[in-house]
Amino acid sequence: MKIAPSILSADFGCLIEDIKKIERAGADLLHIDVMDGHFVPNITIGPGVIRSLKNRVSIPFDVHLMIDEPEKYINEFVKAGADIITVHQEACIHLNRVIQIIKDCGIKAGVALNPSTPVEMLEYVLSDIDMVLLMTVNPGFGGQKFIDSMIDKISDLNSTKKNKPFKFEIEVDGGISKSNIKIVTDAGADIIVAGSSIFGTEDPKKAIYELREANKK
């Protein structure tokens, strides 16, 4: 199980210090939530901030684009330092084309699904992508409650991996804490995004340790 702390819940006034804490604690990826105020009702950061962080952070940048028309900005995010770019199925009219644009840049491509979007929407792209991001809250904000019905969705997607040699990993994002991490990974999640349960605590390093311990029980 990989842990990808989401900087959405970090203190943007001392962002690099917060990131250094989770890097030292052994975080696997840095999850960066990009929001445009259109696709989701919130605005966060763009390529400029990612570019500034890139040469100071060594773990891969997992960029979650919650923006309309993401194809217009892929190049900018790649140049800024994204290692994985995930676009929302709901934001892409020509999803296959957008995936190819990301892959042609030489980085990994992921596709995210809102809670109400069935996994079947990805049937004909699953063999092309590196990651499926299942939203377990409605995208837009950190600190929301995990939607329990998403456990079946994770299991369903995980079952499809058993039928064919797909390479994609399952990333799960929203409302994950030490109280539910085990049920999420048992259902088939490979990568856990956690924002408030890491950066919302006094000690992010301890929070990561506790997530890993809770996953063993």
Ligand SMILES: O=C(CO)[C@@H](O)[C@H](O)COP(=O)(O)O
């Ligand atoms: O993409 C999103 C929210 O839209 C997430 O990455 C959140 O940042 C996760 O935060 P928590 O639910 O873990 O607090």
Ligand SMILES: [Fe+2]
């Ligand atoms: Fe996210």
